[in-house]
Amino acid sequence: MSNSLAITLKSSVVKKQLIGITGLLLCGFLVTHLLGNFLLFVGPEAFNKYGHALTSNPLIYLAEAGLLALFLGHMGLALKATLENKAARPQRYYMKTKTGRGSTIASSTMPYTGAILLAFIVFHLQGIKFGAVYNVTYDGVVMRDLYKLTFEKFASLPYAAFYVVSMIAMAIHVSHGFWSAFQSVGFWHNRYTDSIRKAAIGYAVFVGLGFSILPIYCFLTGAN
Amino acid sequence: MSNNNMNLNLKIWRQPKKSAPGKMVDYKVSDISPDMSFLEMLDVLNIQLVEKGEDPVVFDHDCREGICGMCSLMINGQAHGPEDRTTTCQLHMRKFRDGDTIVVEPWRAKAFPVLKDLMVDRTAFDEIISAGGFISVNTGNAPDANAIPISKENADLSMDAAACIGCGACVASCKNASAMLFVSAKVSQFSLLPQGKVESSERAVNMVNKMDELGFGNCTNEAECEASCPKGISISNIARMNREYTVGSITGK
Ligand code: HEM
Numbered sequence: 001m002s003n004s005l006a007i008t009l010k011s012s013v014v015k016k017q018l019i020g021i022t023g024l025l026l027c028g029f030l031v032t033h034l035l036g037n038f039l040l041f042v043g044p045e046a047f048n049k050y051g052h053a054l055t056s057n058p059l060i061y062l063a064e065a066g067l068l069a070l071f072l073g074h075m076g077l078a079l080k081a082t083l084e085n086k087a088a089r090p091q092r093y094y095m096k097t098k099t100g101r102g103s104t105i106a107s108s109t110m111p112y113t114g115a116i117l118l119a120f121i122v123f124h125l126q127g128i129k130f131g132a133v134y135n136v137t138y139d140g141v142v143m144r145d146l147y148k149l150t151f152e153k154f155a156s157l158p159y160a161a162f163y164v165v166s167m168i169a170m171a172i173h174v175s176h177g178f179w180s181a182f183q184s185v186g187f188w189h190n191r192y193t194d195s196i197r198k199a200a201i202g203y204a205v206f207v208g209l210g211f212s213i214l215p216i217y218c219f220l221t222g223a224n
Numbered sequence: 225m226s227n228n229n230m231n232l233n234l235k236i237w238r239q240p241k242k243s244a245p246g247k248m249v250d251y252k253v254s255d256i257s258p259d260m261s262f263l264e265m266l267d268v269l270n271i272q273l274v275e276k277g278e279d280p281v282v283f284d285h286d287c288r289e290g291i292c293g294m295c296s297l298m299i300n301g302q303a304h305g306p307e308d309r310t311t312t313c314q315l316h317m318r319k320f321r322d323g324d325t326i327v328v329e330p331w332r333a334k335a336f337p338v339l340k341d342l343m344v345d346r347t348a349f350d351e352i353i354s355a356g357g358f359i360s361v362n363t364g365n366a367p368d369a370n371a372i373p374i375s376k377e378n379a380d381l382s383m384d385a386a387a388c389i390g391c392g393a394c395v396a397s398c399k400n401a402s403a404m405l406f407v408s409a410k411v412s413q414f415s416l417l418p419q420g421k422v423e424s425s426e427r428a429v430n431m432v433n434k435m436d437e438l439g440f441g442n443c444t445n446e447a448e449c450e451a452s453c454p455k456g457i458s459i460s461n462i463a464r465m466n467r468e469y470t471v472g473s474i475t476g477k
């Protein structure tokens with residue numbers, strides 16, 4: 001039997017594979033974003049010049065469009081899957097107990113950690129990317145002083161705390177998502193699957209800690 | 225009579241028929257031997273109910289030795305009860321304590337409608353099998369068993385997948401009521417062998433499409449199915465099926 005493209009894309013298998021692949025690409029984006037952000041520790045000039053180099057490159061529009069497509073695709077398909085999953089069990093159990101040998105806190109809260117991430121991303125873009133524009137001049141070139149903006153934002157305890165909470169949610173999300181994506185695309189191997197699960201935890205700790213340190217550092221060093 | 229016998233409180237889902245609403249009803253059973261199986265305990269309850277002129281609790285069962293896949297039941301919120309790798313018919317009452325309250329519910333999934341009380345309609349699984357869970361061979365004399373060489377590893381993996389008894393505990397325990405473990409076991413048991421390899425992608429495509437059509441949920445890789453499966457079917461089968469589905473969808477004729 002032939003399978004039309006529509007059936008293929010809507011199928012439970014391919015839908016999850018697309019969620020997985022977009023999710024893994026977003027995981028890749030997170031690493032580059034984090035490494036770039038670490039320039040904050042180097043100093044204002046390095047950080048601002050890095051931001052300027054990114055935004056003044058014409059390819060940025062292509063990259064941003066791609067990133068937006070990844071996010072929208074990931075969220076749209078994840079939302080569809082979540083709604084279908086709710087519909088697949090219209091009547092709930094009177095009592096439901098986890099075996100303790102299968103699902104984890106991370107795996108069973110994916111839609112919730114995802115929703116926190118969505119709220120975070122909107123807030124983050126609004127506050128930084130579309131936030132106040134301060135300018136600074138290095139070597140005769142005028143550019144945004146994102147360093148100043150960042151420190152200004154994170155001077156607020158609730159603001160910094162919201163970032164840290166969101167980053168914990170993100171770490172939880174990817175600690176399951178990273179390995180789950182491999183399973184969805186069909187990669188399972190006696191020799192590697194355990195390592196992928198461990199790598200998922202390692203990755204989650206790395207990005208979770210990495211992204212949390214920034215607001216904490218800004219809050220602590222910027223306040224005085 | 226042994227003095228280890230137990231008195232138990234039961235909370236059981238009662239539903240007169242498919243279209244009628246149901247509710248949890250409290251019962252008491254006494255003098256239950258720890259050596260009884262869970263189904264034998266329900267038999268004791270039903271004898272009580274019949275003697276009182278009440279409607280006995282309907283539940284599915286057949287072999288009562290863990291091989292047919294007819295028994296089901298969510299027991300205290302777990303598919304086939306608290307014991308690892310055990311069907312309800314093989315679950316012994318010694319797993320419970322005197323005075324315990326035990327909650328008994330049917331499998332719950334849109335694709336498994338309740339027919340009466342604890343009995344659900346698992347025709348959906350048969351429909352998935354009809355969609356592709358077979359191999360095409362010529363009839364006639366059985367070929368020589370060793371005519372086609374099969375690696376030991378594949379034979380073992382195929383046998384592991386074939387241990388699935390189709391009880392539906394995977395669907396029942398999955399938070400998404402997904403049937404991926406069942407379907408992947410049925411896909412894998414054939415695709416790992418040369419006789420089934422020929423149609424493997426086509427089979428995966430047809431069975432998954434049927435599964436989706438029947439209203440099962442999407443897998444979120446939580447592995448509650450594997451943990452609840454009385455036969456310990458591995459979720460590595462799901463990865464295999466995902467692979468074959470994608471290949472089948474891309475290369476399908
Ligand atoms: C930084 C951004 C994000 C990253 C790196 C990420 C990563 C991932 C990964 C790798 C998966 C696993 C896919 C699979 O099992 O095949 C996943 C699943 C999922 N994501 Fe995200 N995600 C992000 C943002 C979001 C957002 C904003 C939402 C919701 C609005 C969301 C909701 C979900 C849901 C519901 C799932 C499915 C859970 C499952 O199938 O177990 N994610 N994500």
Ligand code: FES
Pocket residue numbers: 284285286287288289290291292293294295311312313314389
């Ligand atoms: S009754 Fe046959 S497996 Fe339980």
